[in-house]
Amino acid sequence: RFDEVVFQYAGIKRPTNHDRIYILETGYGATLERENSDWLFRPDVDPMSLVQNPGYSPDAYRYGAIPSNLLPVFIDAAKKYGIKWYILAAIAYRESGFNPNAVGPWVTVGGKMTRALGMMQFLPDTFEYYGTDVNGNGKSPFDPEDAIYAAARMIAENGGRVGNYHRALYRYNRADWYVRDVLAIAENYRAIYGEDGRGQGLLAWPTERGYPITSFFGLRTLSGEEEMHYGIDIATPVGTPLYAIADGVVVAAGPARGYGNWIVIQHLDFVSIYGHLYADGILVSVGQRVTKGQLIGKSGNAGRSTGPHLHFGIALGSFPQAIQQKRYVNPLLYVQP
Numbered sequence: 001r002f003d004e005v006v007f008q009y010a011g012i013k014r015p016t017n018h019d020r021i022y023i024l025e026t027g028y029g030a031t032l033e034r035e036n037s038d039w040l041f042r043p044d045v046d047p048m049s050l051v052q053n054p055g056y057s058p059d060a061y062r063y064g065a066i067p068s069n070l071l072p073v074f075i076d077a078a079k080k081y082g083i084k085w086y087i088l089a090a091i092a093y094r095e096s097g098f099n100p101n102a103v104g105p106w107v108t109v110g111g112k113m114t115r116a117l118g119m120m121q122f123l124p125d126t127f128e129y130y131g132t133d134v135n136g137n138g139k140s141p142f143d144p145e146d147a148i149y150a151a152a153r154m155i156a157e158n159g160g161r162v163g164n165y166h167r168a169l170y171r172y173n174r175a176d177w178y179v180r181d182v183l184a185i186a187e188n189y190r191a192i193y194g195e196d197g198r199g200q201g202l203l204a205w206p207t208e209r210g211y212p213i214t215s216f217f218g219l220r221t222l223s224g225e226e227e228m229h230y231g232i233d234i235a236t237p238v239g240t241p242l243y244a245i246a247d248g249v250v251v252a253a254g255p256a257r258g259y260g261n262w263i264v265i266q267h268l269d270f271v272s273i274y275g276h277l278y279a280d281g282i283l284v285s286v287g288q289r290v291t292k293g294q295l296i297g298k299s300g301n302a303g304r305s306t307g308p309h310l311h312f313g314i315a316l317g318s319f320p321q322a323i324q325q326k327r328y329v330n331p332l333l334y335v336q337p
């Protein structure tokens, strides 16, 4: 087995399951490929089935926001089958990053080699059963509307219609971590877009627009060390205006380890974090109410920073637990450049 070869070569005597997952995910550089770790543990999975997903788009996955042309499709499909629209959107994001052309790795199901197709990653047999030609152009798992309606029907008929999304999602992809992932993403979408999908939508961008994102949320290598990056970095020159992404109350404004100085704002059910400010870049004080789009500070280059930039993060829940417990999420689910 490949993992045994790696551990022998690296001189690791007693690898844990975590080591195995780590080796695999480091190789792929993406937790998105986590389902592929099956072949490390299950003798019945053919390692040759482990191929790169040609349709996988890291950018689509990184950005996370629901494409505006798809939002009404999720809402209408969910309404037709009596389920929640944000469950469908979360599946599409988790499965393919909203990529209609996604093709999954080869897997063995019931002794046959097969692979998942399209935005909702249907196995051909499953799509054949649940799918219909929604828009009169031929039935295809690569047609976003056909795929989304088929997923809505599958979720509805496996528990979704009576609100048992855990069971329905487990039928969709038999792994507890998958169910947890999708439910967490769905909860974010509900919070951002509202129960009916017609809420405020995305929040304000945290700084002047036009500056590139130089580091995304997730694992990254810094000075040769792998580490989790709990936010995004935006390459703003020192002194660039910073804005509140939503209404809220300032809960921290001052020195913070690693960040130089930071501003933390408590919103309804999450906090936003602005890092690497200089002391004179803080224009708000603790306890102050702020409104969406309000000027709150100026970006800097303080703390553990390799150049002028804004570190921006979002953590779920209330300050300070949200940060102490590292309940960070990808900020690009909430804000878009």
Ligand SMILES: [Zn+2]
Binding pocket: 215, 229, 231, 232, 233, 310, 311, 312
């Ligand atoms: Zn950062």
